[in-house]
Amino acid sequence: MPFVEVFTPEELSDAVRAELAETLLVAMMNIEIGHPTDHAREIGWVWFHTLPGTSWAVGGRFDDTYIKGGKMGLARIIAPEGILNSELKSKALAEVTKNLRDAMGAEDDDDGLGFFAIYEEVPAGRWANGGNILPLGELLRKMGGDVPVQRKREMKALLDGEAALKEHFAIPE
Numbered sequence: 001m002p003f004v005e006v007f008t009p010e011e012l013s014d015a016v017r018a019e020l021a022e023t024l025l026v027a028m029m030n031i032e033i034g035h036p037t038d039h040a041r042e043i044g045w046v047w048f049h050t051l052p053g054t055s056w057a058v059g060g061r062f063d064d065t066y067i068k069g070g071k072m073g074l075a076r077i078i079a080p081e082g083i084l085n086s087e088l089k090s091k092a093l094a095e096v097t098k099n100l101r102d103a104m105g106a107e108d109d110d111d112g113l114g115f116f117a118i119y120e121e122v123p124a125g126r127w128a129n130g131g132n133i134l135p136l137g138e139l140l141r142k143m144g145g146d147v148p149v150q151r152k153r154e155m156k157a158l159l160d161g162e163a164a165l166k167e168h169f170a171i172p173e
Contacts, residue, residue, distance in 0.1 A: 002028030002044045003078040006100065009053040020103040021046040027095040028077070031088050033145025040143040043129060058114075071106040072114030080136055081121040082155045093117045124159060125173060 004024045012020070025044045029036040059066030075096045084092060096117040106112065125133055129142075136155055140147055165171070 002032060002040075003047075004028065004045075004096065005047045005049065005076040005078070007049045007051055007074040007076075008104065009051060009056050009072060010104075011050045012048060012103070016103055017048050020099060021048075023099045023103070024075070024096060027099060028092060029143075029145070031092050031095070032079070032083055033140065033143050033147050035145055037144035040145060043143070067114055068111055070114075071101070071104045071110055073100045073104055073116075075100050075117040077117060077119045079119070079121060080127060080139060081123045082136055082158045083140075084119075085151070085154055089119050093119055124162075 002025055006020065006024075024046055025041065026036050029040050029044065033040060054062060056062070056072065058064075058072070064070065077092055077096060097112070097115045100117070101110070101112050101115045104115070106115070124136060128134065129139075134142070136159060137152075140152070140155075166173070
């Protein structure tokens with residue numbers, strides 16, 4: 001269920017946006033569930049936002065003093081809590097920033113420091129699809145793919161542990 005928001009200071013052409021959307025979704029589906037599926041595509045969204053250069057202050061300045069490569073962009077990955085472990089989050093962040101850098105046409109000598117990605121998790125019970133709050137296991141079944149058994153065990157342990165802590169300390173949902 002990859003959701004990715006892309007923010008750029010320059011308008012991307014329809015062709016670049018289409019290619020980047022496909023590249024980002026495929027990369028995220030490969031990381032989340034092993035390979036793309038039609039069901040995962042149904043709930044895999046990419047949004048593009050163009051914020052003019054005058055809306056980006058880098059180093060507290062609105063000029064290019066601190067923009068070394070000249071190209072910049074931000075991607076925010078939004079995913080259900082627990083769907084990725086630390087290793088897979090790092091892989092997702094690296095892939096997304098690389099894909100964004102490539103799509104923006106950064107030159108070979110551009111150090112890539114103007115490209116950022118943020119991974120934001122949405123806690124269980126705080127996202128829904130079609131009016132239904134889906135537990136992570138149900139969402140994974142809906143998406144299909146080939147999530148390794150060990151990865152599913154990690155997800156279950158994480159969510160079970162959080163539920164036990166909430167119950168033990170009487171933390172409301």
